[in-house]
Amino acid sequence: MALFYFCIPIVGGHYVMEWAKSKSVDEIGARGEKLKEKKVQGFGNKTVIDGKVEAVGAGIDGKGEAVGAGGWGGGVHLALSDEDTQQKNKAMLEAMFRRERKRRRKEKKESEQTNEDKVDEEEKS
Numbered sequence: 001m002a003l004f005y006f007c008i009p010i011v012g013g014h015y016v017m018e019w020a021k022s023k024s025v026d027e028i029g030a031r032g033e034k035l036k037e038k039k040v041q042g043f044g045n046k047t048v049i050d051g052k053v054e055a056v057g058a059g060i061d062g063k064g065e066a067v068g069a070g071g072w073g074g075g076v077h078l079a080l081s082d083e084d085t086q087q088k089n090k091a092m093l094e095a096m097f098r099r100e101r102k103r104r105r106k107e108k109k110e111s112e113q114t115n116e117d118k119v120d121e122e123e124k125s
Contacts, residue, residue, distance in 0.1 A: 028034050
């Protein structure tokens with residue numbers, strides 16, 4: 001009986017998600033072809049729409065729309081960071097990727113070396 005009650009929200013959730021996907025396709029198209037603004041890009045609290053830079057999240061002073069924090073429930077500053085913080089984050093991320101590439105190269109080299117050693121041992125036998 002517990003299995004039956006466990007499965008109800010799972011199956012119901014599946015059908016709700018399928019319904020939401022179909023509504024999304026109806027509203028914006030499969031790849032967003034029905035959108036008015038197709039090229040949206042930005043970072044932090046700045047958004048670039050068709051070449052025009054707009055600040056988002058300036059809800060405190062009455063300009064723009066609040067994003068992340070400052071609403072009725074408070075919250076955290078999810079999308080708000082200044083360019084200096086973004087540059088620091090980018091540098092740290094690049095350093096992390098460099099370390100990871102170096103580690104993977106080292107592991108690959110070690111595994112190739114052990115494979116060569118095994119081949120040499122088999123040839124000697």
